[in-house]
Amino acid sequence: xxxxxxxxxxxxxxxxxxxxxxxxxxxxxxxxxxxxxxxxxxxxxxxxxxxxxxxxxxxxxxxxxxxxxxxxxxxxxxxxxxxxxxxxxxxxxxxxxxxxxxxxxxxxxxxxxxxxxxxxxxxxxxxxxxxxxxxxxxxxxxxxxxxxxxxxxxxxxxxxxxxxxxxxxxxxxxxxxxxxxxxxxxxxxxxxxxxxxxxxxxxxxxxxxxxxxxxxxxxxxxxxxxxxxxxxxxxxxxxxxxxxxxxxxxxxxxxxxxxxxxxxxxxxxxxxx
Amino acid sequence: xxxxxxxxxxxxxxxxxxxxxxxxxxxxxxxxxxxxxxxxxxxxxxxxxxxxxxxxxxxxxxxxxxxxxxxxxxxxxxxxxxxxxxxxxxxxxxxxxxxxxxxxxxxxxxxxxxxxxxxxxxxxxxxxxxxxxxxxxxxxxxxxxxxxxxxxxxxxxxxxxxxxxxxxxxxxxxxxxxxxxxxxxxxxxxxxxxxxxxxxxxxxxxxxxxxxxxxxxxxxxxxxxxxxxxxxxxxxxxxxxxxxxxxxxxxxxxxxxxxxxxxxxxxxxxxxxxxxxxxxxxxxxxxxxxxxxxxxxxxxxxxxxxxxxxx
Numbered sequence: 001x002x003x004x005x006x007x008x009x010x011x012x013x014x015x016x017x018x019x020x021x022x023x024x025x026x027x028x029x030x031x032x033x034x035x036x037x038x039x040x041x042x043x044x045x046x047x048x049x050x051x052x053x054x055x056x057x058x059x060x061x062x063x064x065x066x067x068x069x070x071x072x073x074x075x076x077x078x079x080x081x082x083x084x085x086x087x088x089x090x091x092x093x094x095x096x097x098x099x100x101x102x103x104x105x106x107x108x109x110x111x112x113x114x115x116x117x118x119x120x121x122x123x124x125x126x127x128x129x130x131x132x133x134x135x136x137x138x139x140x141x142x143x144x145x146x147x148x149x150x151x152x153x154x155x156x157x158x159x160x161x162x163x164x165x166x167x168x169x170x171x172x173x174x175x176x177x178x179x180x181x182x183x184x185x186x187x188x189x190x191x192x193x194x195x196x197x198x199x200x201x202x203x204x205x206x207x208x209x210x211x212x213x214x215x216x217x218x219x220x221x222x223x224x225x226x227x228x229x230x231x232x233x234x235x236x237x238x239x240x241x242x243x244x245x246x247x248x249x250x251x252x253x254x255x256x257x258x259x260x261x262x263x264x265x266x267x268x269x270x271x272x273x
Numbered sequence: 274x275x276x277x278x279x280x281x282x283x284x285x286x287x288x289x290x291x292x293x294x295x296x297x298x299x300x301x302x303x304x305x306x307x308x309x310x311x312x313x314x315x316x317x318x319x320x321x322x323x324x325x326x327x328x329x330x331x332x333x334x335x336x337x338x339x340x341x342x343x344x345x346x347x348x349x350x351x352x353x354x355x356x357x358x359x360x361x362x363x364x365x366x367x368x369x370x371x372x373x374x375x376x377x378x379x380x381x382x383x384x385x386x387x388x389x390x391x392x393x394x395x396x397x398x399x400x401x402x403x404x405x406x407x408x409x410x411x412x413x414x415x416x417x418x419x420x421x422x423x424x425x426x427x428x429x430x431x432x433x434x435x436x437x438x439x440x441x442x443x444x445x446x447x448x449x450x451x452x453x454x455x456x457x458x459x460x461x462x463x464x465x466x467x468x469x470x471x472x473x474x475x476x477x478x479x480x481x482x483x484x485x486x487x488x489x490x491x492x493x494x495x496x497x498x499x500x501x502x503x504x505x506x507x508x509x510x511x512x513x514x515x516x517x518x519x520x521x522x523x524x525x526x527x528x529x530x531x532x533x534x535x536x537x538x539x540x541x542x543x544x545x546x547x548x549x550x551x552x553x554x555x556x557x558x559x560x561x562x563x564x565x566x567x568x569x570x571x572x573x574x575x576x577x578x579x580x581x582x583x584x
Binding site: 016019020022025026027028029041084090091104108112115116117118119120121122123124125140141143145147148176201204205207208222224238241248249252253 | 303304306307308310311313314315317318320321322323324325326328329332337386389390393401404405408409410411412414415416417418419420422423424425426427429431432433434435437438461515518522523524525528541542545546549550555558559562565566569570573574576577
């Protein structure tokens with residue numbers, strides 16, 4: 001029994017060690033190369049230089065692309081939250097004919113129409129509507145893609161909040177929009193925050209749509225700039241690439257830590273597209 | 274939605290306040306207002322999600338191209354693109370590579386590894402559990418453009434860390450084994466979702482059932498087979514369908530191998546991009562997208578049915 005127990009412990013820790021190695025080793029490069037003066041592909045102990053960060057700051061497109069990522073993700077998140085909140089509220093509180101069918105259709109849409117399935121028509125649509133190289137156009141397209149899942153998640157959330165506050169606000173003569181702003185929004189704030197973070201994370205990491213629809217390098221977000229940094233000229237600039245990759249990654253990690261601390265990390269069926 | 278905006282309850286609501294508290298329209302949102310609240314979202318969904326999905330069905334039947342005459346005035350050509358696809362070996366290669374990608378990285382990789390981690394850590398609290406879960410989740414949340422390059426560096430034939438560690442100088446992961454490379458990569462990247470799902474599901478298996486199985490002398494494997502798996506079968510099925518759908522549509526492998534070398538990692542998602550936007554055969558690309566859309570539809574319907582039957 002004890003021999004078996006010991007063997008089990010050894011097996012357990014061996015497996016954990018292998019798993020830790022599998023998940024850690026690919027990340028080591030991102031943690032070390034930015035601080036190494038002349039990084040190679042192989043992970044090495046850094047000599048702790050800050051020169052690479054200097055190079056990123058001086059690069060003409062690096063920091064602007066992070067700003068572009070911010071514009072795209074915050075813009076999309078604001079639109080998604082505002083529109084999904086209104087729609088989810090109405091769908092949660094009013095019995096409309098065909099509501100359940102609509103919700104079912106939304107859930108279905110959000111899972112079947114992906115960038116891969118829709119890239120040709122979206123590209124054509126962007127050309128026809130003059131939305132190529134338009135950040136606003138991209139924001140609208142991304143919003144359209146995220147809305148079904150957002151509405152679905154928020155409706156679930158709103159269904160579980162009490163209606164009595166809204167009724168008393170109504171008695172005091174508040175308009176529906178006032179009720180939404182002053183009664184509903186405070187009640188469902190955690191749900192709204194979850195949707196906002198989910199939308200930001202989705203757009204922050206999105207590569208395909210901006211790659212397809214933004215050809216002007218000054219408008220491209222960090223995802224596209226990262227890709228062009230390592231494909232241009234065949235020889236990747238490892239100092240730039242590692243350092244920029246780290247800067248581009250930090251915001252999502254901070255956001256994740258913030259969310260899991262504040263709300264506990266609950267995940268929803270459609271969190272990733 | 275059209276009938277919602279034209280129906281009368283909004284007016285009735287105003288005239289009969291006494292009924293309001295019995296009405297399901299709790300906040301006094303009439304149907305007209307409700308329609309207005311839903312309209313902006315539906316408009317965007319219609320324009321940028323529903324319309325493209327319907328339009329791709331039409332585009333697949335045209336000879337639409339990125340350049341030349343057929344760019345300005347695409348002609349309706351019927352099922353020609355679909356016939357081209359089925360007689361195109363690249364299409365079938367892509368389909369087969371996609372099957373390998375989904376089976377390898379989602380079904381075996383992410384489900385297998387995700388369950389294994391959840392099972393190993395099931396009774397644990399504290400730093401070890403947090404460390405393992407934190408790293409797995411990190412792989413999941415980091416931007417795809419960054420982690421894909423990390424793997425390009427890791428797997429590099431001459432300077433990559435993996436070959437240095439394994440003592441395999443000159444082993445050409447990306448050139449000679451592109452599918453294996455992106456399957457391992459996608460397992461690494463996507464396991465977090467399954468791990469969290471099974472972590473939650475295992476928490477719902479009654480400990481007393483496991484305990485009595487243990488007392489009856491069941492081995493670890495027997496406990497899994499006879500107690501755990503039957504209990505979480507629904508979770509396994511929904512998980513399988515969902516991550517298969519995501520993996521099937523995943524474009525990230527393009528960032529690692531660009532479909533190469535010689536199309537040997539050209540899964541369908543990459544195939545569409547290459548034929549449509551690199552070679553300019555938009556009509557043909559739309560036809561392949563139609564196939565993808567239909568497969569997505571079938572999987573999603575199964576998924577939603579499972580979800581409904583669970584509730």
